[in-house]
Amino acid sequence: MLRFMVLAVLLALAATGCSSSSALKSGSAKAVTATQSLPPPDTTAASGAYVGVSDYRVGPLDLLEISVFQVPDLNRTVRINTSGQISLPLIGAIRAGGKTITELEAEIASKLSAQYLQDPQVSVFVKEFSSQRITVEGAVKQPGIFPITGKTSLLQVIAMARGFEELADERTIIVFRTIEGKKMAALFNIREIRAGQADDPQIYGDDIVVVERSGVRSAYKTLVDGLRGLIGFSAL
Numbered sequence: 001m002l003r004f005m006v007l008a009v010l011l012a013l014a015a016t017g018c019s020s021s022s023a024l025k026s027g028s029a030k031a032v033t034a035t036q037s038l039p040p041p042d043t044t045a046a047s048g049a050y051v052g053v054s055d056y057r058v059g060p061l062d063l064l065e066i067s068v069f070q071v072p073d074l075n076r077t078v079r080i081n082t083s084g085q086i087s088l089p090l091i092g093a094i095r096a097g098g099k100t101i102t103e104l105e106a107e108i109a110s111k112l113s114a115q116y117l118q119d120p121q122v123s124v125f126v127k128e129f130s131s132q133r134i135t136v137e138g139a140v141k142q143p144g145i146f147p148i149t150g151k152t153s154l155l156q157v158i159a160m161a162r163g164f165e166e167l168a169d170e171r172t173i174i175v176f177r178t179i180e181g182k183k184m185a186a187l188f189n190i191r192e193i194r195a196g197q198a199d200d201p202q203i204y205g206d207d208i209v210v211v212e213r214s215g216v217r218s219a220y221k222t223l224v225d226g227l228r229g230l231i232g233f234s235a236l
Helices: 011-016 020-025 101-115 154-160 190-194 221-231
Strands: 005-009 032-034 063-068 076-079 085-088 092-095 122-128 132-138 144-148 168-179 182-188 208-213
Touching (some): 063 085, 063 101, 144 154, 154 190, 154 208
Antiparallel strands (some): 063 122, 132 144, 168 182, 168 208
């Protein structure tokens, strides 16, 4: 039996990591619902979780707008190919896949300044996200924003983030998701999933996965304690 509860929480709680204690005590949590599965996210609108975030790593088939200040002849709209590469005037092929926007801007500027321009100002904008994006935070070796394509499970997401840190609490993984305009949270136990005692849940674009640390009081402590009390927590 998949053992978790779903809790409606404020968007700010998940997006900014503010104190769950004050949010819950003030009565801002709208509802608590027991369920056997966390429903798929909204399909009509994005949650907005990634507005202004600069550490998204571009992936194959993302469409990029690249501009060089005061050199319009070098401006291009290019799509990353399936090998993760793009091709630009003067500098040829560049591996873009897996880089952040800042990293890609710096590499293009470096190649242009090596032979052609003095101190070029390069801007990169992601016009189309062909890869869906998820955020992984907390006690993982490489937290950040990752592209996903096709079906992706929670265990696969942890692997994308290079696995757990030494102090990670594998029994306390929180997945935040927007459902019908409400931010929902589900608590998962990776040990139970690996032991076949719980299903490995599907993770969708715009989900936020938070891995708690053992023995550390976090912003989500009240939320986690509430979920554990409802499900009957087992220290496997």
